[in-house]
Amino acid sequence: MSASNTPASVRTELRGPVLIATLDSPPVNALNVELRRGLIAAIEKAEADASVQAVLLVGAGRAFIAGADIREFGQSPQPPSLPEVCNRIEACSKLVVAAMHGHALGGGLEVAMAAHYRLAMRDAKLGLPEVQLGLIPGAGGTLRAPRLMGVGPAVDLMLSGRHMGAVEAQACGLVDRLGDDDSAEVAGLAYALELLQQGASMRRTRDASATSAERSESLATLAKLEAETAKKSRGLFSPLKVIESVRNGLELSFDEALKRERQLFLQCIDSPQRAGLIHAFFAEREVVKVPEARAAQPRRLASVGVVGGGIMGAGIAVSLLDACLPVTMIERDEASIARGRANVEKVYDGLIAKGRMTSEAKAAVMARFSGSISYDALAQVDLVIEAVFEDLDVKKAVFAELDRVCKPGAVLATNTSYLDIDAIAASISRPQDVIGLHFFSPAHIMKLLEIVVPAKVSADVVATAFNLANKLKKVPVRAGVCDGFIGNRILAVYRQAADYLMEDGASPYEIDAAVREFGYPMGPFQMSDLAGGDIGWATRKRRAATRNPKARYVQIADRICERGWFGQKTGRGYYLYPQGSRTGQPDPEVQAIIDAERERAGITPRSFTADEIMRRYMAAMINEGANVVDQGIALRPLDVDATFLYGYGFPRYRGGPMKYADMVGLDQVLADIRTFAKEDPLFWQPSPLLERLVDEGKNFDSLNRAQ
DSSP: OEEEESSTTEEEEEETTEEEEEEOOTTTTOOOHHHHHHHHHHHHHHHHOTTOOEEEEEEOTTOSBOSSOGGGTTSOOOSSOHHHHHHHHHHOSSEEEEEEOSEEETHHHHHHHHSSEEEEETTOEEEOOGGGGTOOOTTTHHHHHHHHHOHHHHHHHHHHOOOEEHHHHHHTTSOSEEEOSSSHHHHHHHHHHHHHHHTOOOOOGGGOOOOHHHHHHHHHHHHHHHHHHHHHTTTOSHHHHHHHHHHHHHHSOHHHHHHHHHHHHHHHHHSHHHHHHHHHHHHHHHTTOOHHHHHOOOOOOSOEEEEOOSHHHHHHHHHHHHTTOOEEEEOSSHHHHHHHHHHHHHHHHHHHHTTSSOHHHHHHHHTTEEEESOGGGGTTOSEEEEOOOSOHHHHHHHHHHHHHHSOTTOEEEEOOSSSOHHHHHHTSSOGGGEEEEEEOSSTTTOOEEEEEEOTTOOHHHHHHHHHHHHHHTOEEEEEESSTTTTHHHHHHHHHHHHHHHHHHTOOHHHHHHHHHHHTOSSOHHHHHHHHOHHHHHHHHHHHGGGSOTTSOOOOHHHHHHHTTOOBGGGTBSSEEOGGGOSSOEEOHHHHHHHHHHHHHTTOOOOOOOHHHHHHHHHHHHHHHHHHHHHTTSBSSHHHHHHHHHHHSOOOGGGTOHHHHHHHHOHHHHHHHHHHHHTTOTTTOOOOHHHHHHHHHTOOTHHHHHHO
16 A cells, blocks of 8 residues: 655545545535646556556545536636546546545536546435536536436436436436445445456447437437427527537537537637626625624524414425424414415425325424414424514514513514514514514525514524525525515516506517516516516505605506406406416406506607617616615625525526626616606616716626625
C-alpha cells in the first residue's frame, strides 16, 4: 500500500492493483479547475504505473461530484475543460470504476458515465439538470446517457432535471452495481477487484453500438419527444438543443457528435436565457440570507397547530406532515374537523391513485394528524399557523384564543394574504411571537413562502420561520408589512395596468395571450378565473374607502362578479367553462359588458400589439417592485424576483421582473413609464429608486451585490 498526492483536491492511494483516486473538494466536490486537473493527473499516474490495473474514482465527504462549481460561473474557463477530462477517463488503458454516493449531478454524472463501470450506493442521487441553468450536458452527457439508458429515459432525465435514485438508475442501465457497504470506497474497491478477477474489458460508453432497427426506433422515439418538448418548453432555448444533440449522437460518429455537442453548449452559454436562469439559481440561495437568521438561533420546532381546515389549511397541514411534523388541526365543530381531515386525506388518496404512495405510508403520515374543536389542544405546540377567513376581526379573535392557551415562547403565525399583521400582533399580549407565514395555494405544492416580519417580532421567531421553510422545502422570502406584502402588492398594480389595457381596447383574451407568449403559464384573467373572481371583488370592496377618488377605477370586474360569474367554480368568469371544463372559451357576453363599460367611461377603444401590452404590464410590475425595494418591504431586488418566480409563474428563464428590467435596460423601462404617464400621470409615477439608479448608471443587481 502506498499513497501520494496529485493536485490537492484529488488524493491517490495504491491499494493492491487498484489506484484509488479520492475527490476531495469540500463541501460537495464541485468540478472546479483543481478537481479537473486532479482527475487528469490521477489517470496519468495510473497509466504510468505498470502495477496499476484499475482506477477507482470515489468522492470524499457527502457527495461523489455535485456538479459545476458555481463560483466559476461567469469567469473565463481554465483548462482542462470537462470534455477533456471525460475523454481522458474514457480513453484510459486501465479499467476505470466510478463509485458514487450522495449527489452525482451534471458534470459529476458525466465523469461517471465516462468511466468503464459504475457503482452507486443506495443513497446516491444521479441527474443531468443543466437545462435548469439554460445549458445542456456539454461533456458528452447527451451522447453517453442515451447509449447507457436508451433515448427515452435519457432525454427524460435531461429535460426534467430530476434526481434519479440508485435503484432506478441500475434498472435503466445507467449504473452496473448497487453498493451495500458502509462506504463507496469499500464497495467500489470490492467491485473493481471482482472485475479484474473476471478479466473485464475496458467497456467504453462511446463504443456502444446499436443495430439499424434499434437506431430507427430511437429516432422515432426522439421525434415524438421533440414534438412534446416543443409544446411543453415553449420559449425555452436549451431543451430543444438537448434533443438536437441526442439526434446527432444517433446519426453521426461519436467524435463528430461530441464536436456538435460542444457547439450547442456554447450557443446555450451565449443565450440571454442563461443569464436569467443563473440569476434564478442564485436568488433561491440568497433569499435565506436575512439579518435575523444571522443574529439569532431558531426556536424549538417539534409540533405544529393549524387553525382552519379549508383548502388552504389542509394544504398547510399536508406540507407540515410531509416534513414529519405532528399536526393538530382546530376547527369550530366536529363536522368541520371531519371536512378538514377529509381535505388532508384527499391529497394522499390522490398520490395513492397515481401509484406514488402506499396505503401503509398514508396511514403512517395520518397517525401524526389529530383534530380538535378546542383551542386547549394547542397548549403544548411550538408553532401555530392560523388559516381562517381573510377578515381582520376574525383573525384577531383566533389570536385572542391562541394568546390564552399557547405556552410561552410558542410562535403564532398568520397566513393572511393582505391584512395588517402589526394590528394582529398588537391585539395580544405577546406581539414578539407573532409573524406572517403567507403560503400560496395549493400550499403543499407551491414553493414560495412569504415570511412577513412585523415591527415587534423577535429575531429568533424570524429565524424559526426560515428554519420551518427549510423543513418544508419552500423558498422563503422575507417581506415587510404592507397591504399585500411583496407579491400581492405588486400584483394589484400590474393587474390594474391590465384592467386599464382592457378598458382602453385590448380584450382580456388578447392580454392573456400576450402574457402567455411572454412565458407565463396563464394570463391575469385566466388566473382570476382560477382563483375565483369573488376573492378580488372582496379585496376591492375592502379597499374602497381608502381608494383615491381621483384615481382611475375600472368597473368591468365588478360588473362580472355582480352576475355571480366567479370563474371556473361557477362555470363562467371572464371565460366560459362549459360542462365543468378547465379550459375557458371567450365569452361574447363578457365582451358586451366591456363595450358597455367603455362607453360609460367615455373611452374610444384602440388596438394594442402584444409587445405594447407587455411593455405596460411589465413596466407596472417593475415600477412597483422598485417601490417595494425602496421602502424596505423587500430587502433586495432578488427577493422580488424569487417571489415572482416561485409564487406567480414568472418565466424562470427571464430571471424575475427585476432581472428582466436589468436585461431590457432600466433607462428603457423608465422611458416607457414617462411616456405612459402622459396619459395617466397619477398611475404612472416613476419609482424614486428607478430614477436614482438610471441617474447613477446602475442596475437593480448592483443592490443585490451591495448586501
